[in-house]
Amino acid sequence: MIELPSIYNPEQTESKRYDVWMKHGLFGSQPDPKRSPFTIVIPPPNVTGSLHMGHALNNTLQDVLIRWHKMKGDNTLWIPGTDHGGIATQNVVEKMLKKEGKTRHDLGRETFLKRMWRWRQDTGDTILHQLRKIGCACDWDRTRFTMDEASSKAVMTAFVELYRRHLIYRGRRLVNWCPRCFTALADVELDYVESAGHLWHIRYPFADGSGRTLVVATTRPETMLGDTAVAVHPDDKRYADARGKTLRLPLMDREIPIVFDAAVDPAFGTGAVKVTPSHDAADFEIARRQNLPHEMVVGYDGRMTDRAGKYAGLSLKECREKVLADLTAGDFLEKEEPYKHSVATCYRCATVIEPLESSQWFMKTGDLAKRAAHATEVDRVQIFPESWEKPYIHWLTNNRDWCLSRQIWWGHRIPVWYCLRCSRLNEDQLGQIARDPTFQLESTKMILRESASDPIVREEDPVVCPRCGKEEIIQDPDVLDTWFSSALWPISTLGWPKKTQDLSYYYPTSVLVTGHEILYLWVARMVMMGEELASEVPFRHVFIHGIVRDKHGKKMSKSLNNVIDPLDIMKKFGTDALRFALISSAIPGRDMQLSDDSFVGARNFANKIWNASRFVLTNLSDHRRTGLPPDKMDLSDRWIRRRCVETLKNVDAFVEGYDLAQAARTLYSFFWGEFCDWYIELAKIRLQGLGGPAENPPPKPPTTDAALAAKETLATVLDSVLRALHPIMPFITEELWGALGETLGEKTEGCLMAAPGRVPALFDSPAASEADMRAMEVLMETVTALRTVRSEMNVPPGKSVPLLVNAQNALPFNKGLLETYGDYVKRLGKVSEIRFIGKGEKPAQAAAAVASDFELFIPLEGLIDFEKEKQRLSKEVVSLDADLQRLQARLSNPDFTARAPQEEVTKAKDRHTEVTAKKQRLQTHLAALAKD
């Protein structure tokens, strides 16, 4: 006999379970053509990270799917791993260096990278260990890292291959530059922050000395130093006579042309735009079309360059102040007005982004993106919930080429070399490269990229130049965007570029589970890469979940100090409670708000499961599963079995549609609201007798068929629900399922996790009929009505009372129920005896109720408070009356009876009859009461 404590202790259960699963090899998977695979590749967390609520949610969702499919019999594989995290990770280590008073340049590239690797070695796997703590069933033998050998190989191969296919190219473009991280960023790596700025209107005088001016508006006056034109719309009549004219750029005293370009919106401001090709993406395009020169006045360090004349060396902020002051002094400033606009910031360090011209590597995404969009349009990649499909496709069909190169050191170095000998480099340029071997200056890199030889694109270091045979070749200093390797993750983890068995068996994977914040950053790019390089999309389904927020709807962040640490929650409430709370809050398509309180309910549920199981187990100590014949079953047995089967089927449907929250809630309400609240209480009649455990000896000793049927059903239903709950709450269910098996003498080596999700006995036994279901409803309604009267008349819960029933007007079927299943009412309503009375018998001094078509009386000699009873009954009559009026209105509407489905009309009529009868009976009692 197993002894279980009366309060569930998660720590005790959790500490041992995971190791047992590991020991049984339940997380591993090998290709097996006889079974269908179910595969998930983890969204690799950054090595910098420690587990936060978002990870906990994301990985619990995946774990639920993996465990559910495993129990369904699929060959499940979940590949874990981490991402090197490019800029984010480099920032972390640079911060550590800063505390030592050093920069990465003090160490040099090689030493710095050694330091990075050492740091990764020491702390990089923390998060993977934390995933074990929350129970994730990953195949740890396949743990990968985006910079491990195989992944790096995949990255190199992909780059070279895409270059060969002319999908990767080198170009001088306007890029998003973070002056703090000192690198270019892709468009999707920006965060836009709403900012209350100003719009300055500046007068540019015509160069003809006429004194006429043209007013332009700008939010960034300092960039005017780099203006090389002013643009107006070609059809703008206001400027028709300006064709061919030039302006004199204030402060710089340069002559700049007026150009005509359709990109200008004549309705905005004055309809004239200053054109700064080097510092504004739109202007860059205008300059290209209009063939304008570029003036780069802002440098990579965020300060003004020599081209800014007397402003050189100033920071942007200082420069703006000085420019404004000088414009005012020269009477060029027409007005200044407040203006709200959004400013691009670095998604890693929140520094304001400067659009700057730079030489970078790009990926041509136009065609790839169109193909990716198409894949979703024809459901080769299905998005759940569907509401994300539109934004996803919209982004795919509108994005610009992807800037791949980053000017940092941590990452995959671009597999491109240049020959210094085959080049057109002069002595000065060679000298600069020699003086700046780590390319701290953007200009050094530019020399290399644009003046050295054509790029030699190779997976491996060519060592010597393939053209001239000289050894003076030098590798491109940049590394690849961290999302480049992430984009290859589903194929690289399965062995690509090798044609592995894994790849042919597990690819495409089944589902990708992720938050919507990286839908574009990551998901879209995986689809593009998969289609292009592996000739097939990387996953069939994309399951998008919400973002975890605090109880005020704010994103959790350290700076806001509103973070709820999943590890704390696990310690306080248990891992299963954490998981259940997360899953049941994961409503498709919606973000979730969590507070500490969110987990209390789940903790209580775990305890409920524990105690219900404890009850079942203590009653099964002498039981062996027999497969008892159905005719031995009680009404309640048939009822709960049917309800259980229905519940499990509903849960299956919810899981298949990725509505795990519904699945969790469905199980919760079945287990607590039906199994515990009703079935277990009813089973006690056969296990403990009518009067409860104190009754001695029990009138029905637990060896009868009736008791056996109850035990059989308790065992079967508990077994089933534990299995269904296991994917969500793996620890407690595993523990209890093991204890159940042991109690029943069925001890096996197996784990619940490896068990099939179905208990055949439950699904094979004949289901309850519709009549059975209706019978249970009537009995439950009777019990509830009885309890209500007792409670409202202050009958002490412990006190047994006789129950008088007038069933004169009841259906024979219902009356028969009370005769056959009177014990249900006796036990659950604490009734000593049920006596049927005739129509004329008016029980004196009794509280009355109506349930189904019974009139119920509880004699309360001397205890009854007539006033209170009158009030109670009148109140119920009033509410019934309201009901009745609504029904009446509906039924008397000819349109309703004519046009509504017959089923609805019948329902309304039945209900009308029912309510009328109930109201009449109550009124009779009221009248009788008045007479007393």
Add this chain to the structure above:
RNA sequence: GGGCGGUUAGCUCAGCGGUAGAGCAUUGCCCUUACAAGGCAGGGGUCAGAGGUUCGAAUCCUCUACCGCCCACCA
């Protein structure tokens, strides 16, 4: 500027054409040997507002207001 989501009980949220729901909080009674992290019963809502479609609208459509996200070469 475009798109998406939200507005339902004091709080957090389900429901998304046919009698308004859950958890927490609250009130009353109960330490009934599975569980007080519990049981039983109760109170509490013109489902943001205005129109429309429909026999019938919290649910579908239109508009409005407020909140939150996402996208956009927002000068």
